[in-house]
Amino acid sequence: MYQGIRISGFGGQGVISAGVLLAQAGLEEKKEVSFFPAYGAEMRGGTANCSVVVSSEEVAAPIVSEPDTAIVLNEPSLAKFEPMVRPGGLLIVNTSLINSKPTRKDIKVLNVPCNEIAAELGNGKVMNMVALGAFAAATGAVSIEAIAKALPKVYKKLKPEVIELNVQALKKGAGFKLN
Amino acid sequence: MAEKKLWKGNEALAEGAIRAGCRFFAGYPITPQNEVPEYMSWRLPQVGGAFLQSESEVAAINTVYGAGATGVRCMTSSSSPGISLKQEGISYAAGADLPIFIGNVMRGGPGLGNIAGGQGDYWQATRGGGHGDYRCFVMAPNCVNEMANFPHKCYEVSFKYRIPSMVLADGIIGQMMEPVEFKYPEVDVKTLKEPEWALGKCEGRNKRIVKSYDLKEGGVEIMVNERVKRYDQIEANEVMYEEKQLEDADIVMVAYGTSSRIAAAAMKIAREKGLKVGLFRPITLWPFPKVRLTELAKRVKKFVAVEMSLGQMVEDVQLAINGRADVYLHAKPGASIITAEEVAKTLESISKKEAKEYAAVK
Amino acid sequence: MQLLNKRPESLLDVKMHYCPGCGHGIIHRLVAEVMDELGIRGRTIGVAPVGCAVFADTYFNCDMIQGPHGRGPAEATGIKRAKPDTIVFSYQGDGDLASIGMGEIVHAAIRSENITVIFVNNAIYGMTGGQMAPTTLIGQKATTCVDGRTAKQAGYPIKMSEMLATIDGATYIERTTVHTNPGVIKTKAAIKKAFQNQVDGKGFSLVEILSMCPTNWGTRLDNPSEATKFVQEGMLPVFPLGVYKDACAADKK
Numbered sequence: 001m002y003q004g005i006r007i008s009g010f011g012g013q014g015v016i017s018a019g020v021l022l023a024q025a026g027l028e029e030k031k032e033v034s035f036f037p038a039y040g041a042e043m044r045g046g047t048a049n050c051s052v053v054v055s056s057e058e059v060a061a062p063i064v065s066e067p068d069t070a071i072v073l074n075e076p077s078l079a080k081f082e083p084m085v086r087p088g089g090l091l092i093v094n095t096s097l098i099n100s101k102p103t104r105k106d107i108k109v110l111n112v113p114c115n116e117i118a119a120e121l122g123n124g125k126v127m128n129m130v131a132l133g134a135f136a137a138a139t140g141a142v143s144i145e146a147i148a149k150a151l152p153k154v155y156k157k158l159k160p161e162v163i164e165l166n167v168q169a170l171k172k173g174a175g176f177k178l179n
Numbered sequence: 180m181a182e183k184k185l186w187k188g189n190e191a192l193a194e195g196a197i198r199a200g201c202r203f204f205a206g207y208p209i210t211p212q213n214e215v216p217e218y219m220s221w222r223l224p225q226v227g228g229a230f231l232q233s234e235s236e237v238a239a240i241n242t243v244y245g246a247g248a249t250g251v252r253c254m255t256s257s258s259s260p261g262i263s264l265k266q267e268g269i270s271y272a273a274g275a276d277l278p279i280f281i282g283n284v285m286r287g288g289p290g291l292g293n294i295a296g297g298q299g300d301y302w303q304a305t306r307g308g309g310h311g312d313y314r315c316f317v318m319a320p321n322c323v324n325e326m327a328n329f330p331h332k333c334y335e336v337s338f339k340y341r342i343p344s345m346v347l348a349d350g351i352i353g354q355m356m357e358p359v360e361f362k363y364p365e366v367d368v369k370t371l372k373e374p375e376w377a378l379g380k381c382e383g384r385n386k387r388i389v390k391s392y393d394l395k396e397g398g399v400e401i402m403v404n405e406r407v408k409r410y411d412q413i414e415a416n417e418v419m420y421e422e423k424q425l426e427d428a429d430i431v432m433v434a435y436g437t438s439s440r441i442a443a444a445a446m447k448i449a450r451e452k453g454l455k456v457g458l459f460r461p462i463t464l465w466p467f468p469k470v471r472l473t474e475l476a477k478r479v480k481k482f483v484a485v486e487m488s489l490g491q492m493v494e495d496v497q498l499a500i501n502g503r504a505d506v507y508l509h510a511k512p513g514a515s516i517i518t519a520e521e522v523a524k525t526l527e528s529i530s531k532k533e534a535k536e537y538a539a540v541k
Numbered sequence: 542m543q544l545l546n547k548r549p550e551s552l553l554d555v556k557m558h559y560c561p562g563c564g565h566g567i568i569h570r571l572v573a574e575v576m577d578e579l580g581i582r583g584r585t586i587g588v589a590p591v592g593c594a595v596f597a598d599t600y601f602n603c604d605m606i607q608g609p610h611g612r613g614p615a616e617a618t619g620i621k622r623a624k625p626d627t628i629v630f631s632y633q634g635d636g637d638l639a640s641i642g643m644g645e646i647v648h649a650a651i652r653s654e655n656i657t658v659i660f661v662n663n664a665i666y667g668m669t670g671g672q673m674a675p676t677t678l679i680g681q682k683a684t685t686c687v688d689g690r691t692a693k694q695a696g697y698p699i700k701m702s703e704m705l706a707t708i709d710g711a712t713y714i715e716r717t718t719v720h721t722n723p724g725v726i727k728t729k730a731a732i733k734k735a736f737q738n739q740v741d742g743k744g745f746s747l748v749e750i751l752s753m754c755p756t757n758w759g760t761r762l763d764n765p766s767e768a769t770k771f772v773q774e775g776m777l778p779v780f781p782l783g784v785y786k787d788a789c790a791a792d793k794k
Contacts, residue, residue, distance in 0.1 A: 020356060023356060024185055027183065035355060035356040035357070036351060037355075039210070039294070060443040060519065061444040061519050062440060063351065063516055063518075065516065065519070066520070202623075205618075231618065231622065233615070234644055234647075237615075237644070238615040238645050238648065239615075241608060241612035241615035241616050241645070242615045242616065244608050244609075245588070245608070245617060245618065245619025246623040247619070248619075248620065251623045251624075267609050268608075271609050378604040378620065379604065380604075381583055381584075381604045382583025386601075387605075388604070388606070388607070389605075390606065390607035392595070392607065
């Protein structure tokens with residue numbers, strides 16, 4: 001299997017940490033992984049994005065130029081990454097913050113109101129976990145269990161109850177299914 | 180096998196150096212290598228080493244020149260413009276036969292360029308870079324795991340042959356995270372023998388001098404020729420490369436570092452289309468694996484250099500092939516992202532005989 | 542028969558290349574005598590500059606390093622921090638320290654690097670053949686200001702001791718001269734203090750020493766007093782002697 005992913009959103013939405021978490025989850029499942037963040041000046045404009053590859057074989061290109069899945073968490077990210085998705089690929093759209101509708105007909109679209117779900121859980125910060133949960137369920141690239149196992153390794157300072165909240169968010173996200 | 184952990188490239192380079200015995204670091208901030216000095220600043224004191232944030236790259240390389248003269252395993256790191264500033268010091272270290280270790284996490288250039296990952300410093304790294312006749316041992320990692328493990332080899336070669344060594348990475352490898360396994364046992368610096376040239380306490384022995392000059396007629400010629408013998412040994416003993424799917428290949432891509440990763444992805448695309456494409460990856464850029472390329476040219480008749488520069492390594496490929504086969508170039512300067520899809524297109528055009536050779540008149 | 546004065550052990554019996562009337566030979570000997578007297582020769586590492594004193598690595602009887610122009614304080618920093626139990630000195634001229642190496646000397650002082658710097662100021666580039674130095678006096682002739690330095694074209698001579706004394710990290714800064722016998726005696730005392738400070742771990746010490754360059758000043762080589770007169774009448778008014786900073790003395794008060 002091979003899954004090339006782009007995650008994009010505002011700084012503070014947990015784009016980078018979601019990417020690291022995904023790579024760590026792949027590692028938990030003994031897969032080959034790579035994570036590459038947009039860095040420096042690219043970060044200064046307030047948007048952040050990263051490339052993650054999870055694969056059963058050695059990872060070739062670490063920068064994902066034609067993602068199998070793009071997870072877009074804000075409006076500018078939709079405009080930037082929708083055109084890049086591989087035909088037949090998946091676009092996960094955070095409908096809480098994105099009003100525009102994807103225009104392409106040759107890709108699958110999964111709408112997830114990430115911020116609303118996170119707010120229901122009582123902590124807006126876990127909105128990135130809602131998106132990851134939806135991704136894991138829709139693609140099967142990594143399991144929810146692997147992400148949950150990766151959580152304390154990536155967030156070394158988080159209290160157990162906060163980790164638990166993140167796991168709940170993952171599970172909520174996993175409930176969103178493609179039509 | 181130890182459990183693999185995710186490491187960021189720059190931090191893996193720093194930790195790899197420490198595990199290989201590095202106990203001194205001086206550097207100056209520059210993107211995209213800042214994680215190296217940041218990591219060193221807290222990690223070196225834990226192992227009894229010294230860290231210094233210098234006032235400039237020039238000061239940093241010369242501080243390392245001083246520390247290196249005492250025989251300690253030392254390091255400086257920077258990115259392209261900063262490495263340019265260090266060139267005088269690197270030339271002196273080469274001229275004084277000091278085994279210092281340098282990390283270059285390349286960005287776009289020339290000038291201030293940009294901070295994305297590029298490969299425009301190949302000439303600088305492999306041709307010496309500073310003034311005078313000299314070489315540096317240059318290794319090009321293409322993954323974070325190699326960032327972690329190449330410092331060990333660099334120190335080994337540096338101290339054995341008394342030559343500066345360099346890891347030539349780029350912003351992509353520096354910034355990305357991948358699983359790492361530290362292959363070598365951690366070097367216990369207490370077991371390292373003090374080199375017979377190292378400065379220190381001259382009580383009870385003859386004084387030692389570390390210098391790169393000799394103003395007597397013919398003096399420098401003698402120094403350089405003595406060094407050339409060691410360079411010859413390095414060319415004979417320390418060449419490293421990797422080969423992928425060369426057995427049936429009609430076209431062989433030659434690529435190092437990040438480009439070799441992109442080339443590997445392009446190879447997959449091309450092979451799915453029925454093209455017999457292979458990949459040859461120089462791991463040491465100096466010494467360049469020219470003997471092996473010459474051998475390959477007996478059978479393979481088309482080589483294509485894939486580089487994130489305007490075409491620098493291609494000259495070494497051309498020199499090694501020396502007319503025995505056709506050499507092509509897929510170049511992308513300015514630290515722009517090179518994609519597997521565009522490289523695959525170049526491979527197709529070469530196979531259809533549409534592409535022009537590198538040496539063809541433009 | 543009693544030997545009253547001998548060559549210091551810290552200075553090797555080799556022929557120096559310095560010109561007649563040059564101050565470097567005197568200053569080398571003073572540094573060597575101090576190393577002998579403090580008993581530090583066996584653990585001292587010297588840093589030779591680029592300039593007339595480039596061959597200092599062959600004269601001093603201790604481990605020596607020679608590196609790029611102006612970077613002596615950076616090299617000394619690396620040596621001292623890698624081997625903190627050694628005594629490290631950087632020997633530099635005015636072009637080396639006050640022009641191309643301005644950044645390194647200032648930042649070594651800022652860090653209060655525990656090293657000793659011997660700064661020889663003769664107001665000219667000697668090794669390269671008499672070009673204008675950052676310390677060349679207004680009106681002084683040099684091969685790159687043949688009618689004499691003008692402030693309009695080249696600015697003013699830099700007063701390093703005064704400037705370095707403003708830095709918090711500087712422990713001890715003194716300017717002396719070797720153009721007179723009392724000056725030589727005071728210079729030795731200053732050098733000794735600058736090394737003693739390092740032995741005691743007190744931080745950055747620098748002695749600026751005014752010195753003669755008869756060859757490049759164009760004074761008569763058969764009449765050394767012409768050169769000493771230039772120090773007396775030309776340099777002293779611009780570069781007044783004295784202790785500019787003594788943090789240790791201030792501590793005692």
